[in-house]
Amino acid sequence: MSAAREPVKVLVTPVKVDYTYTPGIASEKFLLGLKQGKLLGAACDECGRVYVPPRGACPRCARPTSTFKELAHTGTVITFSIVRVPSDNIDVPLPYCVANILLDGADISLTGLIQECPLPDVRIGMRVEAVWRPQAEWGYGMANIKHFHPIDEPDVPFEKIKEIS
């Protein structure tokens, strides 16, 4: 086969775009809170639902969420999955558990890892608590929370969380 007929299999065209990200009023408060070891939710001006992380608007009411509330570091597993495939984004031994956790005082769940718990024991309704990294490692991100682990409290009945899950 002559060189002219060789198929073009790879063409590298690097793309680089730089951004200076500014998170907005609500997200900025949330991120500053993380740096201080706090989980801040924000309540809708109209319906009172508490969002975490807050983005500034209640998606149901399209109203601002002006009232910030410090949330507990405890919550309830709303749903979970056992991950058995590797990912470049996460440095945790396989298999591991990812869960949506409804923090006490919040009306939407956020995502976290469940550890210090045998995987077959993870269940919807299980009570968990955030395990923070050492304070010296705290930045402005959710990575400040290493994972969640179970706490010795009775499960929340499914009936009480079914609307949110």
Added chain:
Amino acid sequence: MRDVAILSYAQTPYVRTERRRNEVEMLMPVIDEVVAGSGIPRREIGFTCSGSTDYLAGQSFSFVMAVDAVGAWPPITESHVEMDGAWALYEAWIKIQCGEVDSALIFSFGRSSMGETAETMTLQTDPYTMAPLGPDAISMAALQARVGLDRGLWSERDMAEVAARSRRHAKTNPDAQLKGDFDVDQLLAQPYLVDPLRKHDCPPVTDGAAAIVIAADGLARRSVAKPVWIRSIEHRLDSHQLGGRDLAVSPSTELAGKRAGVAQGRIDFAELHAPFTHQEIILRRALGLADDLVVNRSGGALAANPIMSAGLARIGEASRQIVAGQGSRAVAHATSGPCLQQNLVCVLEG
């Protein structure tokens, strides 16, 4: 065809950098204002369509998050175009023509300040043969300006006069970003930014958002005192290959203008989406507008260029001027792509 009218228009004040608010926080007051002005309760608006690009935010699916500003509960019928909001308005207009809905909310937004806008726009070119060469938005416009200058179709003075007039007009627009009285000779004494373009030939970097509510026939008449009728709306496009086009003219604008019936009646004023000075000259000629016609009373994209909203804003501004009694038949135009590649033309009547 159903009669479709613009009921209301709202926008943010245009600023160089929106430091505090994110897109949703910027949009909420704009959506509130435009919905209140439409006379239609928010949950009764039949369709929502937005125009934006993830490249401005550097965040995938950023438009989905923006829907928080609309209130998508109970679930709404919603769509999005990765184009200026003027094309979102076109989609909504089609949806009303099809009889699926009677009203629609259209919005668009962008914070250009977060990135290097001119370079980000390189990414809209062919990713294999053109983008790697790195032509930014200003360089591409400069190629276009050069063609017309060398052919004697316009002069650098003509271009500076467009800039001076745009900024003079913008003095009456409280939302405009660049405004004031500028002397053409002094503008021409400035150095080139990207030869043959000087700074005044280029648009400012602008953060902003805009929104429009449209509705059909009886609903439009019942909802507001002065509906502004969209008598026609057409869009056409030229090749994405700059080398495949005569950059000094805009066949797609000319065709869209003909199909929209621009010449079939008196035109009182125009709002043209021309981010670069020479592009206003190209557009005026393509649409066959009289030399003394008032163009861009708002200041246009040379006074504020909120990318993804600047086209929708031309339609909104034109409707606002009709409601204010500054004319009864107007042309509004939006563009997308490098060097006026895609063009939308509509005729509005009060």
